[in-house]
Amino acid sequence: MRQPSRRPPLRLQTRPPGDEERPDAGEEAGAGAEVDARLPGVVRLQCVQDVPRFDMPLLLGSFRSSTCNAVAVSYGGQSYLLAPAAAVIYGGQVRVSLPGRDKPFPAKVAHLGLECELAALQVAHLGLECELAALQVESPEFWEALVPYELALDGLPHLQQPCSVVSYAEAQPRPRSLLGTVVRTEIVTYPSAMQRLLGMTVGVGLSRDQLGSAVVDAQGLCLGIVFGRTLGGKASGARKQGGRTGAGAGGDGSGERWGMGRRRVGRRRGRRGGVEASAAVVPVPVVTHFLEDISKHGRYLGFPTLGITWRRTESHALRAYAGMRPGQTGILIASINPTAPLAAVAQPLDVLAAVGGAAVDNDGTVEFRGGREKINIAYHISQFQVGDSVELTLLRQGEPRTVRLELGVPGRLLPVHLGGRPPSYLVLSGLVLTGLSGPFLEGAFGRAWPVRSPVQLLREWQNNPSAADEQVVVVAECQDLGPTSATDGYERRAVMHQRVVRCNGAPVRSLAHLAALVGEAQARADALGSGSGSGSGGGRQGGKGRKAAPAPAADAATTTIPASAAGGASDGADGNGDGNVNGSGAAGAAEAAGANGQPSIGNGPPLDERQLLLELSNRMLLVLPLQQAGEDTKAMLAEYEVEHPVSADLRPAYEAALQGGQAGAGAAGALAAGGKGAKGSRGGAKGRTG
Template sequence: MSLDRQRRRPPARPQPKLKAPHQPLQTAVPQTQQAAPHPQVSELSYDIVLDSVLKVYCTHCEPNYELPWAMTPQRHSTSSAFIIPGRRILTNAHSVEHHTAVRVKKRYSDIKYDAHVIAIGNECDIALLQVDDDEFWQEFEEYHKLGQLLHPGPLPELQDPVRVIGYPSPGNQLGITAGVCSRVEMLHYAHGQGELLAVQIDAAINPGNSGGPVINENLQVIGIAFQSVDPSHADSVGYFIPYSVVDHFLDDISRHKRYTGFPFCGFRWQKMENHYLRRAYGMESSSSGILVTWVAETVDATRVLKKGDVITHMDGVSISNAGTIPFRNGERIDLDYLVTSKFSGDILSVTFQRNGKRHEESYKLSQMGAHSLVQVHDAQHMERRQPEYVVCGGLVFQSLSEPFLRAVYGDSWLYEAPVALIELYYNGAKTRAGRSEVVLLTQILSTACTTGYESDREYFVRIVERLNSKPVNNLHHLAELLDALPSDVRDLRFELDRDTVVIVDRRAALEEERDILRTYCISAPRSLADQKVHTEGNGKCESTD
């Protein structure tokens, strides 16, 4: 079954086992020979290819989801990037995630230049950088006039030779590994939340290679190196993002002046390979298709499709009972390829059967992940670094997200987190009634209000369902409900999952707020995007002794 979000295993990045070295390309004239006065175009181009590959130095400062009013200690990383026409630099999104400073260095220089992150595409794991210093671009402007900068190439065929260029660790120098194209298919991106086209290769991709170009024999860039498989599970399996996905990312920015993301079809489905299943839904032996099992409430697809529909065609392309469509010569690929080739807001036409009748309709595609209750990434990560939170009477409330699960339960969060939260992570969807987030009671600070609650793990990381009998739709809604309570309300009654209740005195919660903020070094009782921060406390840390 194809979902917009598949089961995510924590990405591991150990060095894969090295294969026998491939024959390297000749990158320079041997010292025993005199260089030709007019080098051939291929020799000049290859040297420029190497010059176009940069080393990225990034300082990261990640949000602290366990203490959302603080940040984690900064860390540093190195990765790879490359220059494309238009004074643009491409790398991976995960290479500059939560960046505070980004610098790039050329292979023949020790000068590091400040770079700005122009756009981040988390779904496709691509980031666009820019350097303002004109000195950095001088020689590349000359290359551009000669048409010698890296240019995109076609999707490789199976067994086509490829080379990965970058700055893998350990080591400081530019490195090159070689291999062949092993497979082309839809793949779950480790940094994203859905499946996009990816190319499997057997060239080594090590830490530090992320963001570097993958080139073909014609010295064309055919993709961006981005992830590999733990060698304990498979030998010499690496992946790169094909340039068709890169083009989608760049076209999206050009069209909309910002990155809007990849689309989601709006429904979940199952295969119809079983004869009796097809018979039960009135399908003829000559027809094929997929069975709709769920339609998101908050997307345009719900206007057209219903659970139990059998979709036979998308944009006129026939869908097999296994959910695949034709792809290149003699190959087939998951139908998500057709959907993700479009843009959010584009129109998708569908042909389907319902109660034995054929229908042809169309609807507008929504953004991947826009319907989900649990976000994989902070939607405002480019403008905002602090997680949203609300503190009330020593109770700390946050929204459920993958970064929160990872912070609290570690890299094995898929297996350590409560089943109810994992179920919401996979299948939780926004509703027309207004629920758009899962609000959690994440911790209870020790105060007079919370005596009896604060030491009991039963109350930690629990789903908040209602406040004084009113459903809680999201964290902003919780803050609004707290503000809108009549002045004569005495108790704040938080109804949690599993029929658990936490009650605190409203007046005591307000009176203790300043002391709570001072004691726990919390700058403000609330931090909410697009909302003026409520500041009651003075933000100073003072001893309670």
Template sequence: MSYVRRPHIDRSGKSPELSSPSTSSSNKAALAAETREGPDGMLEEGGEHALLARLLETMGRESLSEQTLDSVLRVYCTHVQPSFAAPWQRLQQISSTSSGFVIEGRRIITNAHSVEYGSIIQIRKRGCDIKWVAELLAYGPECDLAVLTVRDEAFWEDLYPLAFGELPALLDDVSVVGYPVGGESLSVTAGVVSRIELQEYAQGGETLLAIQIDAAINSGNSGGPVINDQDKLVGVAFQSLSSHDTENIGYVIPVDILLHFLADIERHGQYTGFCRLGVKFQPMESPALRRHKALSPGASGVLITRVDPLAPAHGLLRKGDVLMGVDGISLANDGTIPFRKGERVELHYYFSQLFQGDTVQLQIWREGITQDIAVPAYIYKLAVRPHLNNEMPSYFMVGGMVFTVLSHPFLLSNLGETYAPETDADVRLLSLIQSPLQEPEQQLVVLSEVLEHSVNLGYELFHRQHLTRFNGEEIRNLAHLVSLVDACREGEMVFEFDRGEILVLDAGAAHKATQEVASTHGIPASRSTNLVAPEGGTHAPPTSTVAAEDAKMKAKKSIAPPKEAVRTSTASQ
């Protein structure tokens, strides 16, 4: 089956009319109150069908079919996450429950955060007392989706895949089906589509299309299907908005994002990510700015302010170009394009529906001339990784100094969810989080902490410092640092940091102290397994994990400034 679906772009000015609501607000409020009558706030299995029938009859639709309800599963996961304070260790294991559902090909869809760092994943069918062990097939942190399967043939008896529907319209009725906290049986919550626009996904930090609904999405709902009035899948529950002045705001991954995720896996054998053009731009809503660029009356577009060094657009587009359109679609001065009738969407949506290697035709205004340029889309990469794709963090320890790679999980572990800086060095690290990669193998190496030893006396207050040079040579990545340190067996080791500080050790004494520090602190090795030297070698090859991801096309929270209202993913832990 082909999963490719073109973006919902209004090219002609004509779009399907928006659906009318089939249930009044007063009826929905009454139904919501009715579903809360149970002692645990959930629909209990015994009285499920009568209550569902009453609810759905009032909504003007037939009951969800038994087949649909049976396709919704409960997901159990034991998570063993790494410690970023001590990257050679894992944290105490925790357990969570969430939801999932069956699609064709004997596959199960759930959220990526539901199975992140899962040591064991189990699935339970509706009304069944058996849990089956599941296997993770694909993991997409940016879109917060994962694919599982169960190898036991008996599991698939009487299970049928959900059918895919279309992207819903505003005011469409939907049902959130899953296993939220508060009970053990299946729960169904009715809601209405209240907004469709780009939102930041809490799990991977990517900005993608999302559906906002007025049905509560609670812990445990994560990964559950959102069904329309035709009994078809229109999205996946994944996060909610937490704030003292909001309630019943839930977010759904649209079916289009799910289909793109599946098509990506089908095309490449694994998840690769979502595309971008690879530019930063400034809106041109100011008439003075448009006059400055000598735009023709009635012309519109955005001003390109940066082209990412690794983007295919680099060398084709320039700083100062005005981007006016893409594939025949006019771009407004605020950076939006037509979406559906009465709706507009940010340009990024169009590129997020493409695949790496797809080519777009851009219309630009350069030095008073309109030009058409063909530019390939690409998978955008930041120098500070938003996630580690279920991998353990890389680390290297010499003379008690622990180095690692700057990432969002590292910052989250050290600074907390609000990323509150404690030192000037922390501020410097935070300033780097939106920086694009400057070269394929680039990593930002940080001194995480200094484990005290006589060899490093005087440096015990150094921590969370961005390392830029070793013995005068610029550091490309952590493996490069390892190779330089391993080769320095005598004389001085001089570590230079971005704020100008230097840290000097005696090379011979530092190497000797490394094993003593490791023994004292229970560190099994001076470096992570991906940095271990080949047999007979002296150091790890200077190839970063970023480059390895490119070569293998492996799965790829840019964190926005702290907000009063925080979107949270909703696995139950």
């Protein structure tokens, strides 16, 4: 009996014309030319990341292994190796592999740009150890084996333009090319730094190992570098997984960054309700800005912003309130970051009408692609470099005025990232203090930190710093080290994740400022402790000598304090960010000194200089005896096997405060001890003669 004919499986069927994959990159090259014998500018990169514990800096971090691609590009006569920033940040070991070579090339991160999801690498000589000095030398052997891509500087690709994605996939010995289509070109939010820059979406299915691939056009010019992806699937499957259709929807453990929030970059619906696979790409204008910043300044400075929050002026009532005349366009400035250069020449309720000669419409857009399209004003501002001088046109009650300012990067009270630096910390008794940041909130409360974080910490997201060095200091850990410890009697959950508002009555500006205040207080306490011991000893020897002052108890203060003593703390400890702290800073400093010159809080009793008083954002006071706190700190460091009570970046300020406090308090302590000792000796003589 004749078997019925069956169609071959899909993987053996012939692809329709124009839909087949391109052959391996490099096979199309001719054998005669020397340049064609080299590989395209895409390499495989392997990195072992040592990610620290941001919520508890004393603990060891976790190791993560990632594999992605890196792209070699040529710009300004120099060659650069670019990789996704999220794949190499905190990279302890970075290796770059080439086909046909057994040993990989060691590399290091030379420039990290989390705002644009890019990192520039340096490659060392083959065979050298992965040392810092060796990684500073570029490897000629590595660059001789590659053909760096030329950037497509003639403009952005148009929609539905075909392109190719050249990358290494898993278990592929050579790079391959996949066909794709440009789906979207718009302003997107880059997840690592929540920076709004120009982005591009390409309709192509990629795996996790193919991040960092090169997107090229028909002429072989680089259109961008892939930094994210979106998995394809049916809409029903997405609903079963809670609506997650991004990289974290599957079971591969490659979830999206927390900064993406609810918006998934590159998500696109198919014809039948499914989600088509796509890739998020850093376009050429952003790549060239990153490279131009490195070439011009020698390091990456970032993308400038005006540091304002603005509102559209499409409402006739709002336009009349702002004093705009007919025919005038612009956006209304709602608030200005005090650290931004614009704060010196503008004020809220001013209207921004033009930036660098480009008119701003009422919806906050400027001309794009030669006036054929409109794009958000953030794109136009990001085209400038940090330090460039730009001309702005402002409207104040309808009167135009032109100002010129130097663009910069304003500070944030709650930084989204630490720029690849380890977290700073300060250990004081059983307390571990650190700076508030986005990685801290994610480590302490998980990826759902916008919902789970305390309200007093989330408020700092919208607040602006009053100074460039201002920082929110929070309690990362509170441990009770025993019944005699300085933190005994304080409830852990009442202290954890609270902001430190004041230290001994002085407003805390940053973690470095707090470390300096603690160092000065410890130096004064050590000097007073040695001086008072000698004086009291002389007094105790005589029967009629002066009695020594009683030592302060470890539980001298409780959480329930009188209204007079809590008055100074309630001004800036209500959790309202920098507004209350900065507003009551002068008053707090004035109230910190009592009538007798000793520090005090409000109308309360004067503070003992052998104690340290910390005011938290929940109106709680922590009174820590410094002598016992020093012993607790040593025990805390021995438990976590840490050498120093402060991080490396805070040690200069801390040690300088210790030395300065010892010098100043030593002289005062010597005078006081001499006077007390003389009185005590006279008292002892009287007792002996009697």
